Amino acid sequence: MEVKLEQIIEGMEAQSEEHFTFLNLDTGEVEYISREALMIAEDEGEYDHLPDWQQDEVKIAYDIVENFDQYASLPSRFDINEYEMMESFCYSLPENNKQVILLNSIRGKGAFRRFKDNVNRLGISEQWYDYRDNRYKEIAIEFCESKNIDYKE
Structure with missing residues (x-):
């Protein structure tokens, strides 16, 4: 897998206290996840009542939580x-x-x-x-x- 530095940089810049970015080490995709979606996934909460776009985000958050070794958290604002x-x-x-x-x-x-x-x-x-x-x-x-x-x- 080869990743574009531009995608990594964009992911690093997009982070905040409410949004995190992870690199999928299998696909090379940068995933943007809200704190809320991660909390739902960590708590194994229900999410079918959410809008479609948010359900998609929570599915990715579940994947991150369940397969954490397949993801790398991009450098945060604290790291930068x-x-x-x-x-x-x-x-x-x-x-x-x-x-x-x-x-x-x-x-x-x-x-x-x-x-x-x-x-x-x-x-x-x-x-x-x-x-x-x-x-x-x-x-x-x-x-x-x-x-x-x-x-x-």
Whole structure:
């Protein structure tokens, strides 16, 4: 099986506190599952009263719960650590006013919003998104290699 890195990256970006992504190690498909669907499957709950689309999701969640060794959980937001990514980007800039502004913007409450506002204001948003995309790609590659998954770009 060979997986496209783009699918892994999209799955990593789609995760939240309410939605998880898993890679089916047999098919190479990335599965998007809500916390609710996983809870139903873990509790072996009934789901035929749900809309068709949600029943399909719960069926996949049941498969994940019952065949956990056939799935790999994609790196989560905690594994990715976007704050560290922003800080690392700041230090990748030449030591000048932009670096100082961005480093100051990531301190304290509201750091993510301030950072993105300042990246846009300083005209380096494309540079930031390229940096971020490359970092996500590195994490996706590390994930694939750690699971012995063949990948293509």
